[in-house]
Amino acid sequence: MWWRVGHEDHVGPDPPRSEWNCLLRAQGGREDSRSPCSRGRGVPRPACILVSAALKQGQVTPTELCQRCLSLIKKTKFLNAYITVSEEVALKQAEESEKRYKKGHSLGDLDGIPVAVKDNFSTAGIETTCASNMLKGYVPPYNATVVQKLLDQGALLMGKTNLDEFAMGSGSTDGIFGPVKNPWSYSKQYREKRKQKSHGKNEDSHWLITGGSSGGSAAAVSAFTCFAALGSDTGGSTRNPAAHCGVVGLKPSYGLVSRHGLIPLVNSMDVPGILTRCVDDAAIVLGILAGHDPKDSTTIQDPVKPFTLPSLTDMSKLCIGIPKEYLTPELSSEVQSLWSKAANLFESEGAKVIEVSLPHTSYSIVCYHVLCTSEVASNMARFDGLEYGHRCDIDVSTEAMYAATRREGFNDVVRGRILSGNFFLLKENYENYFVKAQKVRRLIARDFVNVFNSGVDVLLTPTTLSEAVPHTEFIREDNRTRSAQDDLFTQAVNMAGLPAVSVPMALSSQGLPIGLQFIGRAFCDQQLLTVAKWFEKQVQFPVIQLQELMDDCSSVFENEKLASVSLK
């Protein structure tokens, strides 16, 4: 088995202590509360539970927490993670949450917890743009079901996060509000490595992309401006930026979480995604979001229990599959080395690790290309300038108005996909392209069924080919080429509707995060997360060190006691 080939490569530095780490404890980023700065690494404790406990004990108030996050949002504004910051809304929600805590009637683990939402989820009274001119200024009259569920739990909505226009992309570089910058570009870990390699080059021009399309959400969580964020995932849009930003990115099973209010890209594959700093937090948020929604007929009606994750003890019952087709030539040697290291880790702890085959998975990108553009062509027909969104000034005829509105409203990528989709849906092409792709989709999905029927519990794969690349390098290729490369390991999961999670494993030799992906059986999200949690605990991914960026962070945390909130 290839993964048994010994790899003793250096997989990540042990970052030194920092003031920033001390501040993290309040956000649940550290493990040992009694000797907070004795170790640079920290197993992320469930931040939501931690902070929620602190809120219950009155060590910190929701308003203080909210203000702290607002302050961090301002300090990290240049990351461009947020399109809209809903400061007033958040502060008002915090005030209400505070009242509840004072009465001892908190609504649950998310009461008073700052969250962010990707700007393709409808939010009542808050502008929802999809990073497109088409929806600039659009204020939805209703909340997406997932947003409503977060608010019903008392979560504080900090704002709407940046993305590729209509979530079409894999870099978070193709929206009208400009690209999102990866917080790791400014981390001590990356900067130190860069200093060793290059001398005197302009640092700021080397900022890295976040991946996408939920890059704003990933950056927001990574830079501590919120505790959890919603993304969306059609081909990997939650898992890809999670891997690049060193956070956990969960794509739940299709049908488990409502899509009502998520502005659709590909209806048969879209799922709301969850980005957090640790697996337990993702499970908490999933427990709140999951379940049947009368407004989304594709949500399943099975009752959903809260997703509490047991600790894995008996590893001998676990069977991990390693799909051999994911070992592609484009995979960076570092990612490959970490991947095999992870496989070895499971094996050495008693799990059964076997090589499996997903023979059709290599066609998922081209299959997706046809299905995505076809559904996009249909979905985007709603944007005509009449009822909402952008409307041009041309008034000679309805069709001329439609056409000019759509030319002004959509970027090249969106227009290109609409045109391709219309081509694949032409009467003479429908069978050869659209139906053909649907057939290939079944073969891709069937591969997974076969593998899981053979006794495999969870698949282990890379999430991305390599770590995040500088923006200057990323934009050398066009959107479609980039998406084809970047969705390579993530897309097939959407074809089959399976749950998958990207967990950060280690830092590359450049000091940048690398994540691995676990794929589970349909609707076995809890089992998947249990394995992911075990893995997270083993690898002890280092905390991002942003103190250079936050050199005056002491002023953020004026109240000393806030900086030392812990569960003890």
Add this chain to the structure above:
Amino acid sequence: MWTRAVWLGLRASAGGRRGFPSKADPQGSRRVTAELIEHLERLALVDFGSQEAVARLEKAIAFADRLRAVDTDGVEPMESVLEDRCLYLRSDNVVEGNCAEELLQNSHRVVEEYFVAPPGNISWPKLDEKEPFSHC
């Protein structure tokens, strides 16, 4: 040692299939004619706007043609991953409504409770307002 062989073998086979973008497959790349462009623009109500956009479509078609390599004889198309479950239909009762005012607020042109559209009986291509560019 055989593991090494697998790895190399994969590298060789995958290299042939992937490596996108590749040159358009001469078999797969059909000529995108002026009629086709016009037809698509009419259907999509989006214009190509440039020769690059036409080239992009040609590339997109050539890419999609790779699907032909997959044997799908006897395979049923898959529309939804939930195909083995009953689709939930809610009962046909009005549970929400009376929000006309809210909805109308998002429109640029309304009169009373109506959305206002320009004249509807003139088809788009007749009005030549597209940016001209040479069709191939």
